Amino acid sequence: MVWFLEGLCFLPTFLVVWSSSTFIVNYLIALYRRDVDVIFPYISDTGARPPESCIFGLMSTITAFAGFATMFARYKFLERLNEKTGGVSPGLNKTAFAFAVISCLGMCIVATFQETQMMIVHDVGALVFFLSGVIYIILQTVISHKAYPFGASKSVCCIRTIFACVAFVAVFPTIICAWIVKTTKLHWHTEDKDYTLHLVSAVSEWTVAFSFVFFFFTFIREFKQFTLRVHVEIQEFT
Template identity: 65%
Template sequence: MFWFRQGLCFLPAFLVIWSSCTFIISYLIALFRHDVDIIFPYISDTGANPPESCIFGLMTFISACAGTATIYARYKFVEKLTEETGLVRPSLNKASLWLGVISCLGMCIVATFQETAVTLVHDLGALVFFISGILYTILQSVISFNAYPYGSSKTVCGIRLGVAVFAAVALFPTVICAFFVKQTTLHRHAEDKDYPYHVASAVCEWIVAFSFVCFFLTYIDDFKMFTLRVKAEYKE
């Protein structure tokens, strides 16, 4: 049996590959069309103008759907472990589920409202996505340690915690430096006064985004261990 046919590991695998392609493809198209600078544009800058905005919006929406499915599958897996072992508090698992779903909703807002069209809504969606996503990774790291030795190894638990802390630390300069960026055009120049703030904010934004990708990458082995079934009940 191929590895991606074991359990539900295809879910996080697809999410990781698709999300990475979403960021990279929109960046390459925007770069090819000279819509952004080659050095550290914001992720949203790469999906601000058509046609890359259309591709970015569609691929981000699919990523959000895949993320929701992966988060729900993880929730059901932990729920089953909780029933059998009692190692994880159900309230912690439910809180993690809702934070993950809210983060995916933020992704949908980012995909739907382009940065140059409805800036305020786009920025709010990005904040919801990043903050909820980081809180989700932190809670899942705690859950992983609580569920040990069921599920993940100590090494994987440590990697998840490290990625979650790394993303949380990178979020602060992403948001703080963004407040000092006054220029709203997609092309930046090194002589601009706010250029250092832009670079710091954009770099940290990319770090946070790919931290999420790395976090879901650690789910692949866990998802090999279980499957989900839909049970239909007919009531007269």
């Protein structure tokens, strides 16, 4: 059997590949069309103008649904694992899944409302996505350590800790610097006011985004261990 068809391994594999492509493909198209600068535009800037906006919206929406499917499968896996080992608090697992749902909703808002058309709604969606996403991977890191030695290995737990810490540290300059700048434009020059703050915010945003991507990459090995099945019950009509 091909490795990515073992268990539910295809879910995090697809999520990692597709989400990475969402960021990179739109950046390359926007760069080719000279809609953004080479040096670190915001991720949303790469999908601000058509046709990039159409591609960005479609790919980001698919990413949100793939993320939801992956995090739901993770939730059910931990639920079953807790029944066998008792190492993971059901409340902690449910809380992590709640933040997963909120984060996916935030990404759908970002994908639907472009920053050049509905900036406030777009920014709120981005804030919800980033904050909820960071909290989710922090909670998953805590869960991984609590579940050890079941589930992830010690080295994977440590790797998740690193990605969670990087995302946690990077999310603050992403939000704070963007809030201070309060300027929306696609092309920046080094002599522009607040250029440094914009650069710090943009670099931090890309750092947080790829921290998410690499964090889900660590799920692949665990997802080989289980499958999900749908049980259908048809009630008799009276």
